[in-house]
Ligand SMILES: Nc1ncnc2c1ncn2[C@@H]1O[C@H](COP(=O)(O)OP(=O)(O)OP(=O)(O)O)[C@@H](O)[C@H]1O
């Protein structure tokens with residue numbers, strides 16, 4: 001660790017000298033300034049870690065200089081030296097942000113103690129700041145990859161939500177689409193980033209336990225409650241609470257959550273006192289909440305309250321343009337993690353990845369890349385590094401270039417256009433993929449898609465429903 005630098009600003013030569021001797025003995029590096037002007041020039045040329053500042057200087061007041069120091073060196077604490085007669089100055093200096101003040105004449109022992117305390121505090125502050133930066137790097141927006149229109153909209157919303165007050169956010173999307181990632185990014189992109197981020201999965205606990213986890217409980221609320229306990233909402237004060245799988249929350253607790261969202265108050269289990277909270281609630285689900293409302297399993301009023309800002313993460317198969325970027329991202333990540341030097345995937349493999357239906361979405365893609373990189377030390381991953389079902393989904397489902405260049409439909413459907421892969425292939429998956437591609441090619445026009453598949457529109461609708469397309 002380099003020596004810490006202390007700047008003494010005082011016009012009394014003797015005081016500077018004796019203080020300097022003492023601080024040097026304590027192992028500090030010492031700089032001196034006998035005027036405001038001299039102090040400014042030290043600030044401009046490298047600064048200091050701590051300033052000991054006299055309240056009265058020939059060419060400036062201590063308060064003026066304090067303001068300048070705080071603007072130029074926000075990390076450096078300032079200790080003011082004041083005379084007994086200037087209590088007001090001391091109070092004002094503390095209000096502006098001086099670390100402490102010390103009355104002249106002072107005991108050097110005391111000054112050294114105060115200086116050490118100040119430096120320790122600023123070290124801790126720097127540490128906290130760097131930890132926060134690390135967290136922001138780890139969980140921030142930069143970790144969410146995507147360039148499809150849908151993902152651009154998601155980025156836009158995260159920014160917007162981050163800057164807005166504590167409004168509630170509802171994230172929906174199939175499993176593995178990145179709901180966790182988005183929830184954290186919202187927290188770390190907001191002015192709540194310095195507060196806690198608390199996370200609970202509503203399906204993991206029975207309703208009464210979930211309630212006491214969230215709301216806390218008073219002593220004696222139930223048999224095991226020997227002491228009172230804060231819940232997540234209290235602990236997350238000033239931060240965010242992420243309620244994952246909100247669709248699984250019991251109906252009684254839903255009512256309590258609604259009250260919390262509307263009135264910003266709640267009661268602990270077994271408590272009678274209303275407790276105020278300041279948290280942002282971020283909820284997520286991979287279920288169809290509208291359907292749950294229609295079936296009476298989810299409160300309609302809560303649904304609308306949560307949905308103030310909806311963020312929809314589309315399934316990966318609907319945004320194949322994100323796949324090259326995601327592949328790059330995961331390769332970089334695993335290169336770092338496994339100390340490998342993979343440069344990418346070749347074109348054929350990328351084509352296969354872009355055509356795969358990805359039932360497990362981004363999580364599945366990540367696992368595929370991870371597996372390939374654990375098993376192989378190649379510079380370029382190719383088709384042979386991909387799992388069977390992905391190689392098959394390409395071979396089996398996409399007839400290949402023959403159909404792309406085909407003049408008429410007959411060419412693509414020729415009996416040997418689709419070859420059953422050696423390992424076999426699930427017929428249903430192929431059917432689903434065909435229906436999806438037909439819809440894609442007809443840009444959603446059902447009559448056209450039905451014609452492409454030589455089936456009736458009703459049959460198409462049935463299949464769309466069956467495959468959730
Ligand atoms: N856009 C993305 N960019 C980078 N990584 C992503 C992206 N989307 C998802 N991931 C990664 O995919 C994995 C799954 O994401 P996440 O856990 O956020 O999904 P989820 O929607 O919460 O799934 P579940 O419903 O199963 O909880 C994680 O490793 C995450 O880092």
Ligand SMILES: [Mg+2]
Nearest residue numbers: 176179180244
């Ligand atoms: Mg999740």
